Amino acid sequence: MRTAILLFPGINRERDMAIAVRQSFGAEPKMVWHKETDLSGFDLVIIPGGFSFGDYLRCGAMAAQSPVMRAVKDHAARGGYVLGVCNGFQILTEAGLLPGALLRNASLRFLSMDTMLKVERNDTAFASKYEAGAIFRAPMAHGDGNYSADTETLDRLEGENLVAFRYADGNRNGAARDIAGIYSPNLRILGLMPHPEDLVDPLLGGTDGKPLFDSLAAA
């Protein structure tokens, strides 16, 4: 799995992501600056968390206009894998690669704590190493994780079985239908708010996030 980790100014979880990728893939990901325009050599493109461009406009809105996002769209059109976590998920929705939007948390406060996620389906490249229906732990750290979409879109996501993960221990950010992550219709794009990449080491509290990367390694 040849992997690119995209670097927008203000992204800050790229090193966490690289650690998780390295561990599961046994290969070094390549850091790709947001002004690059070609991702043709990669199988997987990861957009990590952070505050791209400070998130001073809507979260991810500026990054969605960066040159590299055209290449991400080409990559997605080719059926390439895309993983967007936290700010990465926000960027994917702003770029129109996933539906809906991530609004300010219902509490209007930043939320940093572990959450439990339920695996809605495990027949995907991102979740094959989890049991279907499994519940796993993942740290979250976001101010804008309140997933929102119109009823029609939400019904379609449910109807087409595109909800990837749901919050299983309380919905802290107000996300519609407890949605923590969603897939594209071809199941090649995953966006999620919590950070499985920060839980891949027993010393740091567990390895609940590792199966996601192991799944990709086996895809």
Add this chain to the structure above:
Amino acid sequence: MKKVDAALAKSFGLNAEEFAKVLDIMGRTPTLTELGIFSVMWSEHCSYKSSRVWLKELPTKAPWVIHGPGENAGVIDIGEGMAAIFKMESHNHPSFIEPYQGAATGVGGILRDVFTMGARPIANLNALRFGDPSLPVTKRVVDGVVRGIGGYGNCVGVPTVGGEVNFHPAYNGNPLVNAMTVGIAAQDKIFLSAAAGVGNPVVYIGSKTGRDGIHGATMASTEFDASSEEKRPTVQVGDPFTEKLLIEACLELMQTDAIVAIQDMGAAGLTSSSVEMAGKGGVGIELVLDSVPQRETGMTAYEMMLSESQERMLLVLKPERAEMARAIIEKWDLDYAIIGHITDTGRIVVKHKGVVEADILLAPLADQAPLYRRPTAPTPKPAPLGPVHSDMDLGAALLKLIASPDLCSRRWIFDQYDSTVGGQTVKRPAQADAAIVRLEGTNRALALTTDCTPRYCVADPEAGGAQAVVEAWRNISATGATPLAITDNMNFGNPEKPEIMGQFAAAIKGMAAACTALDFPVVSGNVSLYNETEGTGILPTPAIGAVGVIEDAAKAVGLALKPGHELVVIGASKGELGRSLWLREILGQEAGAPPAIDLAAERRNGDFVRAQILSGKVGACHDVSDGGLLVAVAEMALAGDTGVALTAPDTSHAFWFGEDQARYVLAVQDAPALLAAAAEAGIPAAKIGHADGSGKLTHSDTIAISLPQLRDAHERFFPAWFAL
């Protein structure tokens, strides 16, 4: 144009004697810009004029100290060729006027002090003091400060891993916001601020300069009064996104050999950075302000030299590397401008629009800076606490204490701070006595904590100063790490009052004794004086930030008990209730003497505990501090979600709530073996109970509290306070 005279100097914070010295050094009436430069360089904030004579008494050396006080931050050897670079700094005055931006820029400023030396910041901590929680203003300040710390730290991607919070009416008009950053660098890639190389370009990078923060350093050097609200324009506005770019740009530039010297523009901005860089290097500096990137039009030399606009750095580069440096800085979308060069004149010359706006000989600006040995009045030794008694049963007292603002869970606060970014946080907030952050790519980790007990300091500043140091040392030892060094943040009232200066001198004396006894030198620090509003001072608060190292992060222990653990208290329990939280919360008194400090016992007990932890025999450990033994045990039970049956025969409040020092609670599988080892080492130790699966905290027939009841009491305060 303002007339430069003694009256204007006074409004800039220079007294008549200091202004006379300025005239003497200049040999003429200074220009407005020159007066501005003198006034900020000679402000308390920049010159340490009241505190320097005392700070010299602190021990600053040890074989592992690479750079002590005098650089932007302290630097210590943490093994494997790596260095930890750290400092704590106050942003008290701005945080009261504008809590969000005051706290946010406090975090930004201390981050720059650390990455300017070549370190990647890996952890932030803080030490916060607020006023009476029943006042609306306190709630507003707490909310703004917490959001500000989170807003800045979360965005720059540095985990906030620890801190402390106290409440006391003495902070009603003067909250304390002390922010600490810890970074790591290779020992052979540490960057200093001394300028060198006549003709070398002086380069400005970062944000543009605006009119914000002019005279911020002067504001931080006066008392507050009712007009303080009018000082809001001197509070700077932070931009953590630009800071993040600045971190990455500087670290990338530091991989090259372009940099001769580098310093952040903090308090007093361009003035202090250029004066200090040239002064330390024994060279001169010429600035041409026309080239300074400006956010506003029509800025004068005076305004540019005194602006405290954030997220800016000043560099001296090798001329042949300047273009390469420009490419790196501009890749990160930051401003880059050559604004001057190094000279051999020993002077700072500032030109703007073809006019020399300032021309000052650097040596006397530094050497003749005011230095005061201000009168001190000793704090009267407090009378020992007489007999005290409460009819409340132990369980009820525990529930009341653990729900109080000073002892309740800080979850509401740290849940707003990203503590996991970076992927190295081994022990998060409240999981252990010190945060544990691993060094990426190694098994090694740093142990980090901040500590101070101001209610002890106000009663006996010398004992309180020592206690702040020993508690920090204990908190690191209680994880299994070896304490290495500290940074201090001295928060006091008006130094022109002898009783305040007496507190300061005594606190330093106590700290120095503790640092010496524990081989725990001070490598950096900050002094914040004039923390008074309407003539009322804060509690003396010498906040300590400490760093330790553990070679194998997997050996670090936290607080969480497991069923089957036997609980042993290490250290002597005499039942000292003077100045305790029990006395304040249960009897409503702030009286007596703080607990005695026995530095030899601290050292012996801490070394013993650390060795036990590193031998792998300890499942959990917690030092005994605020609230005493029963509070420590309750916190361990909650952390492990595990019941505890207490069996120690003593049922006195003094035994369970006394705040005797040099104590730890250890959770082990084999208590008799631990007791034997302690006896052999001559250390008092006693088994006090065991963890079990009962789901309750019990003691014979005096305590029976379910864990949910205990947890509800502990977690209630902050969410209830901030409930809509």
